[in-house]
Each structure stands twice: as C-alpha cells, then as structure tokens.
Amino acid sequence: MNEWSSSKRGDLSRRRMLGVVGAGVVVSALPSRSGAATRPGAQARTAGEGLVGAPLPRIEGPLKVRGAAPYAAEFTFAGMVYAALAFSTIAKGRIISIDTGAAEAAPGFVHVMTHVNAPRMRPMMPWASSEKAAGNDAWPIMQDDRVRWNGQPIAVVLAETQEQADHAASLISATYEEEPATTSFAQAKANGTETAVLGGQPVHIEIGDAEAALAAAAVSVDATFHTPYQNHNAIEPHAVTVAWHGNELEVHDASQSVVHNAWSLAQILGIEEHQVHVTSPYVGGSFGGKFMGMHQVLAAASSRLSGRPVRLTLSRAGVYRLVGGRALTEQRLALGAGRDGRFVALIHTGTSTHTPDSPHPELAQFVSYSSYATGTLKIDLQWAHLDMVANAAMRAPGEAVGSFALESAVDEVAVALGMDPIELRIRNEPQADPLTGLPFSSRNIVEAWRAGAKRFGWERRNPTPRAVRQGDWLIGMGCGAGSHMYARESGGAARLTLTKHGTATIDIAAHDAGMGTATVLTQITADQLALRLDQVRLRAADSALPGVVPGIGSSQTTTAAATIIAAQRKAVAELLKLLRRDSPLAGLTADEVTPRDGGLAKTDDPARHESYSSILTRARRDELVVEATGGNPTESEQYSMYSYAAVFCEVRVNAVTGEIRVSRLLGSMDCGRVVNARTAAGQFRGGMVMAIGLALTEETLYDERTARIMNPSLSEYHVPVHADVPEIDVIWTGIPDPQAPLGARGIGELSMNGTAAAIANAVHNATGTRVRRLPITLDQLL
Amino acid sequence: MSAESSVIRVNGTAVAPPGDPRVSLLDFLRETLGLHGTKKGCDQGGCGACTLLVDGERILSCLALAVQYTGRDVVTVEALADGDRLHPVQQAFIDHDGFQCGYCTPGQICSAIGMAGELERGVPSHVTEDLSAKRAELTAEELRERMSGNLCRCGAHNGIVAAIAKAHQAGQLSDSGRAAR
Known part of the structure; x- marks a missing residue:
C-alpha cells in the first residue's frame, strides 16, 4: 500500500538497494535518502474544525523538495530490464517484414516483442464504454500487421540497461506496404465529416432560428476560429515499472486512474481484476494525458514473455507518438445582438479532428450551451478523421478552445456596439440554464466580474484599440469569461478507520498529480472528524483501495468530499452504538451530536463530550472501520452547476517586431467554497499559465504529407517558461454552493477557459488586430 | 592517473564511473546509484x-556523459x-x-543555487543591461530569464520565483548544500 506520508520509505529504500546490487559500485557510503521528512501536518496543529479553507502547505512537500517522492520510474525490482520502442514511419498500411536480427545480436539484448510474437490480447476499451474503461481508442495492441498512425509502436525491445535497449531498438528495421492515408485537416474535411456523438446523442442543437435572428440582428459577428493540436507535456514522461508474481501483476504507474488501469490491464491481458495491482503515489503532472495507454500493456506483455520485470519510460518523442493531445478545431462563431446589447443569436458550429473510437469529442461548442441568454442557439460539431494517434482529453477539453472563440466574439460585438465588454456580458446573464431551463445552483459571475475589474484597474482601460503606447510597446487590456461544468463521480467510496489512539486513516483511490488532492482530502477528513491534521493519515492512488475516483473533469475533490462526509456519518452512527451508559453522550442520536475536539459532542451543549479514544477504549475496541459511498450525483440532474471565471489580461505588443508579452493577468473565480486557498490558487494559476501557452506559443506540428508529428520535443514545442509568466493575481467569491458537498465545485480546469480569449482581446485592444488563429504568433500582427 | 581523478564524487562520496561510456550522468545517478532525486523530463536538454551542480555550477545531467565527470564534484x-x-x-x-x-x-x-554563483561571478544573461558589472543584480526580470531553462508545466512559476527571490534576499541562495559545508 502506498501512502502520501513517508512511512514506506524503508521499503522503497530496500527496493532501490536491490536495483543497485550487481552494478559494481560501492553504494553503502552514498547519502541515505531516509532523512526524516516530518509530516507537515505536525507543524500545523490547528484544531480540526475550520480546516476547510485554510491555506495549508502540501503534506508531501518535504518529500518533493528533497527529491525523495517516488515516481513510477523510480520503483525498482530485482532482475529488472529496460524497454525501448521502435515506431512506425508510415501513417497507414501493413508491415511486410520486420527485421529484429541486429537488435537481437546487440549487447545486453534480452527480448523483443512485435506483432509476430505478442501474446493474444483484447483491445483497450475507451472511456465511458464501461465503468472502469479508460482508453483513448479501441485499436488492437500489437496484434496484427496493421499500421494505423505514424509513430505507432511496432516493437518493444528489452535489454539489461536503458542504453542497450535504446541502441538495440535503433537497429530494428521494417518494410511496409503503404496505403493511402488521410494526413491533413483539409483532406479529412474533403473526405466528408460525420456529426459528433456525445453520450449516444448527435451533437446538433437548434433553439429557434438562429441563422434568421443573426441576419436580422442590428450588430453581428460571424467568424472562423482555428486552434491547433496540442500536447499535455507533463514534465514527467509516461512511465511504468511492472513485475509478474505468478499470475499477479504489480504495476507502478504514472496515472490519474489507478482503478481503471488495473481493470483495463486485466481485461486486456485476460486475467482477473484482483490479479492486477496498480499504484501511482506520485505523478509528475497529468493534465488528462495519463489514463490508460498502450505503454502499460506493452510493458506488461513483454515482461510476461521475457520473464523479467520491466521498466518502460517513454522518451519525450515517444510521449508524442503514443499519447494524443488536444484535437485541432475549426469553429464558426456567430453572435448577433440588438443595439441595446442583448444577444439574439448564437451559432457555434465547427469541425474537430477525431480518431475512431476516441471517447473525446473536443466539443468546443459546449461553452456556448449555458454561457449567455441568447434567445436562439445553433450548435453543431462535425468530426474529421485523420490517420493519427488517438486524440485525448487535455485540461478543459473543448472548453479551452471553445471559450477562445466565444469570448473573442463577445469582445468583437462589444467593440461594434461601443459597449464595455464586461457590461455586455452582464447584460446577457441568463436567469436559468439557457439550454435545459434548470435553475443554477449558484452563479455569481457578475460579482466575480465586479471584484476582478476593481482589483485589476479595468476602469483605466482605453477602449480605443492601439491608443496606448510606451515607446515601441503597444499596451492593451482584455477580458474573457470561463466556465467549467460541475462533476461528481458516482463511484466514490472510502474506508475510514478510527483508532483507540484517537487517530484516523482515510483510504480512497484518488490521485494527486500536483493538484493538491492529498492535502485537501486529509484536510477534509480532519475537518469532518474534528481531528488535527497530524492525527489523520491518507492512503490513496492505489487500486487496492476503495473508490473509483479518476482524476477527471475536476471532480476528485467533490467526489471524495461526498464520500468522506458519508463515511463520517456512518462512523458517528457506529460510535453512538458503542457508548457506555455512563457516557456524557448516552442516549443522544446522530442528529444531536457533532464531531468536536477529537470526539463527539452534543451539538447545543459542547460540554457533553467524549473523545473517540475514550469511546473506543471503553468499548474495548482497537478500531472502528466503516466504508461508505458518496452516492449518485443527483444534484447535477436538478441544477445547472458550473464554476465560473472572469479573466483579465494586460499585454504589451512590440510595434516593430510583433512580440507579445503578457504583463498582467488576474483571475476572479466563482467556484463555490475553496477548500485549500493555497493549492486552489495553484490550480487557478496553473490553468492560466497553460492558457498563455494555448494563446501564444503551443502547437503540435505535423507533416501534412505523412501525418508525422514534427516537433516532438520540449525544445520545439514551446510551453510557457518563467520569462513568459507574469505575476498572476487570483481572487474568488468564496460563495458556497448549496448543492455541492462542502459547498465546493471543481476548480482544476476552470481557469484554462476564458484566459486565451482575454489575451487575444488584450492583443486586439493593444494593436487593433483581431487574431482568430491560435497560437497568436507575431507574424499575424505584422 | 591519481585515485582522486579516476572517480566521480557524488554528494561527497567517491564512486567508480560506469563501464559503458554512453551512460549519461543522469542515468548513472538514477539507475546505477539509485539516486532518483534528479529527474528525467526529456533526456535532450x-x-x-535533470539540473544538478558540478563543482558548484549548474549543468543538465542528461547531456553529460558520466565518464567525463571523474575528478569532479557532483551535488544532487x-x-x-x-x-x-x-x-x-x-x-x-x-x-x-x-x-x-x-x-x-x-x-x-x-x-537556483547554481544561478546564485553565476550572479556572484558577474555572468550576464540575455536581459542584463550592464555587461561589465562585476556582480549581477537579481531583478525579477533577471530571475525569470535565468530560470527559463527550467520548465514547469503545472504553472507554479509565481511560487518558484517568489521562493528563489526570498532565499536570495536572505542571502541563502548560494549555500550549495551539505556536501560543500
């Protein structure tokens, strides 16, 4: 069982030692990694009540800054070998021959797996096709001679060292029979598109006659927006370390879906789910890119064939070849308004690239479902199929690029009307969900706009484009709105153990790839039980633990919160049954007591109190264990539930070179209650930084003749660096959502939305140029 | 060759270099010595x-061949x-x-620690105005520029910059760790 705390370090050190034996190096004198990392909770001896909301530091912080937190490629097995992959060099066709002879003769060679000798395996199942399915495609994995995309793995080479594996893999050569492939977006569209499908329904919505309303509108904009392929580029490449123990498979994965991955590996490999154990205690970033992939399967299969434990770390280029990203989109966004600024028509249609069986629609149009009261609405999404790696979900899929189009168009309408863009948005606030008619659970975007505008100094903005200049630099301000739909997974479950020492353990198969989940769930548990942080231990990110809680849709905290609350209620009911007759609480019901100061107290008479320790000790119990589920998210069926962002940006654009610098950025959020002010601010800033990349620098380039990705590296795919990131201000309304557990809605993806538009709108305000193609490169401004 | 120059000093301990000359310093630390604190993000600089300190200077250990680091002091x-x-x-x-x-x-x-040494030696950056200064000042712009070779995908840039600036102001940035004390 892996934990967030440091208590398993001894075990890890032992495994590391096994990895070192035989390397011919004196290791005993090396610095020990076991320098004690105190649980940071021990420093924060705040009482349990009131912990929710506190800006507590991350509980795993000391381990991470010491470099002592073990990631997937840092687990070691005795006898472990290293994997390297060979990739196809054509987009579509058949492998005629594959020559592995030179690789097999290379020093250190252990094993090679190709479609010729791979064990029979079932294909992966895509997300949502089953409760625990988590794939991006349903393609056979090394089961036939078919090549389906350029960069598909065609061989897995195992060798004693990584260097030997890399060299051997470089010696593999294949001949192909190429077939005509669809290798460009233009070609894919010309082939004919199909209407996208979401939840079994075609993505096509019409309310009223939006085209006619647009034509009749006093003011309108009708434009096409383009957004490119993008890759997640977590700094930790996908990695997996696996070992078979008989028919049992042990997997140390970099994953945001451990339970899904255990189930998926079992169904693919033809073994039972309980025979696969997946842990992922630390993940070096995920962003939607680290669910079930082909690499875990290739590692497990080649380990089985070779009889050796295997470490498979994708090279950086390998990440691009195997793991898809954000799909390319072309969007039509048409918005019509009356002279009074009231929207009368919204048309958001377009085409996204897609691959067969991909569960990820890249539904840019989703943002237009509920953002504004527009009277008429037309939505349509077409899929264009390219012969490329399956597209995946990348932080705020659909909405990140859709909000760029919608919020740019709103800005255009504001300019056309001569109206302040914030006032225009507020004027079009819907009273209920425009699409479903459901009441909003809690929508305070207007308050977020007002607070953000005041703090940012929006009143200093000159609405006339290209009017503010300092030397060679043109300066502009812009804003954009973002929203993200609330989600809570129905599979949430947790096990709560209370001990006679007055401590608690919460077991839940949730994930922390940097979001702060571990800290936040510890905080919630301590808060719910009125314990100190250092009295609560969290065990997570392990498929043997309860709960189906994938890191998806910004839902982990809401899912886990509901579960922890349910577990607390169950524990309180059980504790009351254990009371002795002379307990101060004797005779009280669950409705009459509240956790307080390490035990239970009568709600309206806190002097009547007995500690957990006392209750359990006097009942002669070592511990009390309860397991609970969070139940179905019925709140989402009764209410329209979203988190909201109002994003403000100032840019400086060089009038001579077209260089764009984001000089100021502010996010004003309305996301319900914030559980941890520090980690939440990190999430908000993180999304805004990634959106700087979306707006200005990021693009996965592919060769339109061969569909091969051309910039599969961090040197040629430009994520924002320190020099690109200004001080980012974040504030929030903090208004709890009455329908959400703890009053908290999701925050992980929210600030990806609206930020790119805020930047683009600021560029327009600075330069007078409206750029509708991302990234906004300097050539588009010259 | 003296005994001292035939070994690599890793965190103060002498270790024999790898037999395979292809092994990067990064892989040597991670896979041979079991020192996983130094991370592999791209393996191509x-x-x-994978940044670490060699004789007090920051280098990218994925671009360094371990066998070239005999006689050098590596601090992770x-x-x-x-x-x-x-x-x-x-x-x-x-x-x-x-x-x-x-x-x-x-x-x-x-x-960040390696950067402090560069400031003390007056090594200029792309944004340094006065190239002749004996000692470079760490303005916010300098800090961001000089740290731009270290990518962060989570978007923790503000916190990283604040942490480094704070340590620098406290005069603690140039402390190169236990091995040097």
Whole structure:
C-alpha cells in the first residue's frame, strides 16, 4: 500500500538497494535518502474544525523538495530490464517484414516483442464504454500487421540497461506496404465529416432560428476560429515499472486512474481484476494525458514473455507518438445582438479532428450551451478523421478552445456596439440554464466580474484599440469569461478507520498529480472528524483501495468530499452504538451530536463530550472501520452547476517586431467554497499559465504529407517558461454552493477557459488586430 | 592517473564511473546509484528537470556523459538538506508553494543555487543591461530569464520565483548544500 506520508520509505529504500546490487559500485557510503521528512501536518496543529479553507502547505512537500517522492520510474525490482520502442514511419498500411536480427545480436539484448510474437490480447476499451474503461481508442495492441498512425509502436525491445535497449531498438528495421492515408485537416474535411456523438446523442442543437435572428440582428459577428493540436507535456514522461508474481501483476504507474488501469490491464491481458495491482503515489503532472495507454500493456506483455520485470519510460518523442493531445478545431462563431446589447443569436458550429473510437469529442461548442441568454442557439460539431494517434482529453477539453472563440466574439460585438465588454456580458446573464431551463445552483459571475475589474484597474482601460503606447510597446487590456461544468463521480467510496489512539486513516483511490488532492482530502477528513491534521493519515492512488475516483473533469475533490462526509456519518452512527451508559453522550442520536475536539459532542451543549479514544477504549475496541459511498450525483440532474471565471489580461505588443508579452493577468473565480486557498490558487494559476501557452506559443506540428508529428520535443514545442509568466493575481467569491458537498465545485480546469480569449482581446485592444488563429504568433500582427 | 581523478564524487562520496561510456550522468545517478532525486523530463536538454551542480555550477545531467565527470564534484538534490533540516531554498519552495507535481522541483532548486554563483561571478544573461558589472543584480526580470531553462508545466512559476527571490534576499541562495559545508 502506498501512502502520501513517508512511512514506506524503508521499503522503497530496500527496493532501490536491490536495483543497485550487481552494478559494481560501492553504494553503502552514498547519502541515505531516509532523512526524516516530518509530516507537515505536525507543524500545523490547528484544531480540526475550520480546516476547510485554510491555506495549508502540501503534506508531501518535504518529500518533493528533497527529491525523495517516488515516481513510477523510480520503483525498482530485482532482475529488472529496460524497454525501448521502435515506431512506425508510415501513417497507414501493413508491415511486410520486420527485421529484429541486429537488435537481437546487440549487447545486453534480452527480448523483443512485435506483432509476430505478442501474446493474444483484447483491445483497450475507451472511456465511458464501461465503468472502469479508460482508453483513448479501441485499436488492437500489437496484434496484427496493421499500421494505423505514424509513430505507432511496432516493437518493444528489452535489454539489461536503458542504453542497450535504446541502441538495440535503433537497429530494428521494417518494410511496409503503404496505403493511402488521410494526413491533413483539409483532406479529412474533403473526405466528408460525420456529426459528433456525445453520450449516444448527435451533437446538433437548434433553439429557434438562429441563422434568421443573426441576419436580422442590428450588430453581428460571424467568424472562423482555428486552434491547433496540442500536447499535455507533463514534465514527467509516461512511465511504468511492472513485475509478474505468478499470475499477479504489480504495476507502478504514472496515472490519474489507478482503478481503471488495473481493470483495463486485466481485461486486456485476460486475467482477473484482483490479479492486477496498480499504484501511482506520485505523478509528475497529468493534465488528462495519463489514463490508460498502450505503454502499460506493452510493458506488461513483454515482461510476461521475457520473464523479467520491466521498466518502460517513454522518451519525450515517444510521449508524442503514443499519447494524443488536444484535437485541432475549426469553429464558426456567430453572435448577433440588438443595439441595446442583448444577444439574439448564437451559432457555434465547427469541425474537430477525431480518431475512431476516441471517447473525446473536443466539443468546443459546449461553452456556448449555458454561457449567455441568447434567445436562439445553433450548435453543431462535425468530426474529421485523420490517420493519427488517438486524440485525448487535455485540461478543459473543448472548453479551452471553445471559450477562445466565444469570448473573442463577445469582445468583437462589444467593440461594434461601443459597449464595455464586461457590461455586455452582464447584460446577457441568463436567469436559468439557457439550454435545459434548470435553475443554477449558484452563479455569481457578475460579482466575480465586479471584484476582478476593481482589483485589476479595468476602469483605466482605453477602449480605443492601439491608443496606448510606451515607446515601441503597444499596451492593451482584455477580458474573457470561463466556465467549467460541475462533476461528481458516482463511484466514490472510502474506508475510514478510527483508532483507540484517537487517530484516523482515510483510504480512497484518488490521485494527486500536483493538484493538491492529498492535502485537501486529509484536510477534509480532519475537518469532518474534528481531528488535527497530524492525527489523520491518507492512503490513496492505489487500486487496492476503495473508490473509483479518476482524476477527471475536476471532480476528485467533490467526489471524495461526498464520500468522506458519508463515511463520517456512518462512523458517528457506529460510535453512538458503542457508548457506555455512563457516557456524557448516552442516549443522544446522530442528529444531536457533532464531531468536536477529537470526539463527539452534543451539538447545543459542547460540554457533553467524549473523545473517540475514550469511546473506543471503553468499548474495548482497537478500531472502528466503516466504508461508505458518496452516492449518485443527483444534484447535477436538478441544477445547472458550473464554476465560473472572469479573466483579465494586460499585454504589451512590440510595434516593430510583433512580440507579445503578457504583463498582467488576474483571475476572479466563482467556484463555490475553496477548500485549500493555497493549492486552489495553484490550480487557478496553473490553468492560466497553460492558457498563455494555448494563446501564444503551443502547437503540435505535423507533416501534412505523412501525418508525422514534427516537433516532438520540449525544445520545439514551446510551453510557457518563467520569462513568459507574469505575476498572476487570483481572487474568488468564496460563495458556497448549496448543492455541492462542502459547498465546493471543481476548480482544476476552470481557469484554462476564458484566459486565451482575454489575451487575444488584450492583443486586439493593444494593436487593433483581431487574431482568430491560435497560437497568436507575431507574424499575424505584422 | 591519481585515485582522486579516476572517480566521480557524488554528494561527497567517491564512486567508480560506469563501464559503458554512453551512460549519461543522469542515468548513472538514477539507475546505477539509485539516486532518483534528479529527474528525467526529456533526456535532450530541453526541460531542465535533470539540473544538478558540478563543482558548484549548474549543468543538465542528461547531456553529460558520466565518464567525463571523474575528478569532479557532483551535488544532487539529495545532498542539499542537512539531515532533518531542509536547505533554505527547499523550505522556501514549500513556504511559497513553488511546486505542484514536484517533478521539475529538484531541477528548479539546483538551478537556483547554481544561478546564485553565476550572479556572484558577474555572468550576464540575455536581459542584463550592464555587461561589465562585476556582480549581477537579481531583478525579477533577471530571475525569470535565468530560470527559463527550467520548465514547469503545472504553472507554479509565481511560487518558484517568489521562493528563489526570498532565499536570495536572505542571502541563502548560494549555500550549495551539505556536501560543500
């Protein structure tokens, strides 16, 4: 069982030692990694009540800054070998021959797996096709001679060292029979598109006659927006370390879906789910890119064939070849308004690239479902199929690029009307969900706009484009709105153990790839039980633990919160049954007591109190264990539930070179209650930084003749660096959502939305140029 | 060849170089010595996750062949703390939330320490105005420029910059760790 705390370090050190034996190096004198990392909770001896909301530091912080937190490629097995992959060099066709002879003769060679000798395996199942399915495609994995995309793995080479594996893999050569492939977006569209499908329904919505309303509108904009392929580029490449123990498979994965991955590996490999154990205690970033992939399967299969434990770390280029990203989109966004600024028509249609069986629609149009009261609405999404790696979900899929189009168009309408863009948005606030008619659970975007505008100094903005200049630099301000739909997974479950020492353990198969989940769930548990942080231990990110809680849709905290609350209620009911007759609480019901100061107290008479320790000790119990589920998210069926962002940006654009610098950025959020002010601010800033990349620098380039990705590296795919990131201000309304557990809605993806538009709108305000193609490169401004 | 020049000093301990000359210093630390604190993000010098200190200077260990580092002093993130006491920069990263996933963190921390030496030696950066200055000042712009070789994908940049600035102001940035003390 892996934990967030440091208590398993001894075990890890032992495994590391096994990895070192035989390397011919004196290791005993090396610095020990076991320098004690105190649980940071021990420093924060705040009482349990009131912990929710506190800006507590991350509980795993000391381990991470010491470099002592073990990631997937840092687990070691005795006898472990290293994997390297060979990739196809054509987009579509058949492998005629594959020559592995030179690789097999290379020093250190252990094993090679190709479609010729791979064990029979079932294909992966895509997300949502089953409760625990988590794939991006349903393609056979090394089961036939078919090549389906350029960069598909065609061989897995195992060798004693990584260097030997890399060299051997470089010696593999294949001949192909190429077939005509669809290798460009233009070609894919010309082939004919199909209407996208979401939840079994075609993505096509019409309310009223939006085209006619647009034509009749006093003011309108009708434009096409383009957004490119993008890759997640977590700094930790996908990695997996696996070992078979008989028919049992042990997997140390970099994953945001451990339970899904255990189930998926079992169904693919033809073994039972309980025979696969997946842990992922630390993940070096995920962003939607680290669910079930082909690499875990290739590692497990080649380990089985070779009889050796295997470490498979994708090279950086390998990440691009195997793991898809954000799909390319072309969007039509048409918005019509009356002279009074009231929207009368919204048309958001377009085409996204897609691959067969991909569960990820890249539904840019989703943002237009509920953002504004527009009277008429037309939505349509077409899929264009390219012969490329399956597209995946990348932080705020659909909405990140859709909000760029919608919020740019709103800005255009504001300019056309001569109206302040914030006032225009507020004027079009819907009273209920425009699409479903459901009441909003809690929508305070207007308050977020007002607070953000005041703090940012929006009143200093000159609405006339290209009017503010300092030397060679043109300066502009812009804003954009973002929203993200609330989600809570129905599979949430947790096990709560209370001990006679007055401590608690919460077991839940949730994930922390940097979001702060571990800290936040510890905080919630301590808060719910009125314990100190250092009295609560969290065990997570392990498929043997309860709960189906994938890191998806910004839902982990809401899912886990509901579960922890349910577990607390169950524990309180059980504790009351254990009371002795002379307990101060004797005779009280669950409705009459509240956790307080390490035990239970009568709600309206806190002097009547007995500690957990006392209750359990006097009942002669070592511990009390309860397991609970969070139940179905019925709140989402009764209410329209979203988190909201109002994003403000100032840019400086060089009038001579077209260089764009984001000089100021502010996010004003309305996301319900914030559980941890520090980690939440990190999430908000993180999304805004990634959106700087979306707006200005990021693009996965592919060769339109061969569909091969051309910039599969961090040197040629430009994520924002320190020099690109200004001080980012974040504030929030903090208004709890009455329908959400703890009053908290999701925050992980929210600030990806609206930020790119805020930047683009600021560029327009600075330069007078409206750029509708991302990234906004300097050539588009010259 | 003297005994001293035939071994690599890793965090103060002499170790024999690998037999395979292809082994990078990064892989040598991680796979042979079991020192996983230094991270592999790209293996091609593009991300900075593998930054560590050699004779006090920051280098990208994925672009360094281990066999070329005999006779040199290699300091990794594992040697920065003094037992239970974190290095001031490590503590500053916690205090200012200078990380999320933690994967770029050891590289950021080592890079910041190496940067301090460059400032003291007057090594200019792309944004340095006065190229003749004996000692470079660490303005916010200088800090961002000089740390731009260390990528962070979680977006913890503000916290990283704040942590480094704080440690620098306290005069604790140039402390190159236990091995040097």
